[in-house]
Amino acid sequence: MIGLFILSIELRSLLKGILSFAGGNAVLSAILYLLGAPYLAVFQLLVYAGAVTILFLVTIHAGEEREG
Numbered sequence: 001m002i003g004l005f006i007l008s009i010e011l012r013s014l015l016k017g018i019l020s021f022a023g024g025n026a027v028l029s030a031i032l033y034l035l036g037a038p039y040l041a042v043f044q045l046l047v048y049a050g051a052v053t054i055l056f057l058v059t060i061h062a063g064e065e066r067e068g
Contacts, residue, residue: 001027018056025049 004024011017025048033041 001031014060015057018053018060021056022049022053025053 001024004020004027008017008020008024011020025044029041029045029049032044
């Protein structure tokens with residue numbers, strides 16, 4: 001998990017960084033579930049691995065349209 005988060009910071013490609021960020025959040029969600037916090041795990045998965053990742057992807061897509 002920590003490796004995925006560090007990789008998301010270090011990658012030059014924004015798309016790969018965002019996907020690494022989503023993967024790290026999914027792993028964190030699984031860890032939270034295994035630790036006995038299922039509601040927190042679902043919240044983590046929906047908000048960070050889902051909504052925040054989608055917002056990042058939309059922002060990148062909107063920025064590419066304005067450059068062209």
